[in-house]
C-alpha cells in the first residue's frame with residue numbers, strides 16, 4: 001500500500017509549524033506564551049524521539065509571566081524570547097535530576113546550576129529536561145532508562161551522545177537552544193549527527209556548579225543552537241567566574257559591547273593531518289575539504305600542521321575519564337541519594353546491590369575500568385602514564401597554535417549510525433570520539449558546525465578548534481562557514 005504522504009527529500013518535521021525566532025518573540029512579547037505552549041505540545045507530539053525526560057509546563061509558564069513583566073518594566077533581558085531545554089545531568093531546583101539512571105530516577109535537586117540560573121535571569125525560558133546516556137557515558141544516547149534517543153533526520157539512527165536529547169530538541173525545532181555537557185565530545189558529536197551547531201567552551205569558562213560530575217578535569221557545560229551567533233548569545237550570558245565552582249575561570253565573558261560580526265582579517269587555518277586518517281568516511285572528508293577550499297578562496301591561509309600524539313588521545317581519555325568517574329560515582333551508595341535496593345539486609349549489601357541494580361551496564365563497565373587503573377600496582381602504568389601523555393597532547397596543541405589561529409577537522413569520522421549498531425561493541429563506540437576527545441584533554445574550546453549532508457542525506461559536522469578562551473573567534477569563523485555553506489556569504 002502506498003503511503004498517503006508524498007515522498008520528499010526534506011525531513012518530515014520541517015513541514016510542521018516552525019518556532020518563531022527569539023528576536024521575533026522578543027519584539028512581540030505577547031507571543032511568548034503561545035510559543036512556550038506550542039513548544040510543549042511539539043515536545044509531546046514528538047515523544048517517539050525520546051528527546052525529553054521531564055517537561056516543565058508549570059515552571060515554564062511562571063517564567064514566561066516573569067519575562068513578560070520584566071520586558072514591560074523595561075528590563076534589558078538579552079535572552080527574552082529564547083526557549084531552552086537542559087540536559088538531565090544539570091540541576092534545576094525542585095526538578096527531578098535523573099542522569100537517565102535508575103539510581104537517580106526519583107531524585108529531586110535542591111538547587112539550580114549556575115549556567116541555568118544565569119540564562120533564566122537573562123530572560124530565557126526552560127521548557128524541559130532532556131535525555132542522555134546514563135551519567136553522560138556514551139556516544140549514542142542509547143544507554144538510558146528512558147529509551148534510546150532517535151535522530152529526527154533519520155529516526156532509525158542515533159542522535160549521537162551523550163547529550164542526544166538536547167541536540168534533538170534543537171534539531172526538531174522544539175526549542176531555540178539547549179544545554180549539554182561535553183567531557184569527550186558529548187555536545188559536538190550529537191550536534192554533528194543531528195545537523196545543529198554545538199559548542200564546548202574552554203574548560204572552566206562556564207561554571208560546572210550544578211552539573212553532575214563525570215570526569216571533572218574534563219567536564220564542561222556546552223550549548224546547542226541553529227547558528228554560531230546563537231551559541232555566542234548563550235555563551236556570553238553563561239560564561240564567567242562563579243565562586244561556587246573553584247575551577248571556573250576568572251576570564252570575563254566574551255565582550256557583549258562588541259558586535260559579533262564577521263571576521264575582518266584573514267586567519268591562519270591549520271589542518272592537522274592526523275585527523276584525516278583512515279576510518280574517515282569519504283563523504284565526510286570531501287565535505288570538509290571542500291569547505292576548507294572555500295575558506296581559502298575567501299582569503300584565509302591554509303597550513304598543514306601535525307599533532308603527533310593524537311593517536312594516544314582515546315586510550316588516555318578512557319583511562320582518565322573512567323578513573324575520575326569511578327571516584328565521583330562512589331557517592332551513589334544507597335545511603336544519601338535516590339534508589340536503594342530492597343533486597344539488601346546488611347550494609348555491604350546496600351552498597352553492592354544498590355549499585356549493581358541501580359547502575360546500567362556501561363556505567364558499571366566504566367567504574368570497573370576506572371577502579372582498575374587507579375588500583376595499586378596499575379596506577380603508575382596506566383593513570384600516571386595517561387596524565388603524562390595528556391601533557392604531551394596539550395603541548396602538541398600549543399605548538400600548533402604558535403603557527404595557526406584555529407584548527408579545522410571533521411567532528412566525527414562518520415555520519416550517524418543505526419540504532420543498536422554499536423551497542424554490543426564498546427570499543428567501536430569509544431572510537432566515535434576519536435576526533436573530539438583531544439580538545440577536552442587540552443581544555444580548549446571547540447565548535448561543531450553543520451556543513452552539508454552525505455550521500456544518504458545525513459548531516460556532516462565541521463569541527464573548529466581554538467586556543468584557550470578563543471570562543472569568539474571560533475564562533476565568528478563558524479558564522480562565516482554557515483554563510484559559505486548556504487551560499488549567502490559575499
Ligand code: GLN
Nearest residue numbers: 136137138183184185186
Ligand atoms: N562518549 C564519551 C564517553 O562516553 C564522551 C562522553 C561525554 O562527553 N560526556 O565518555
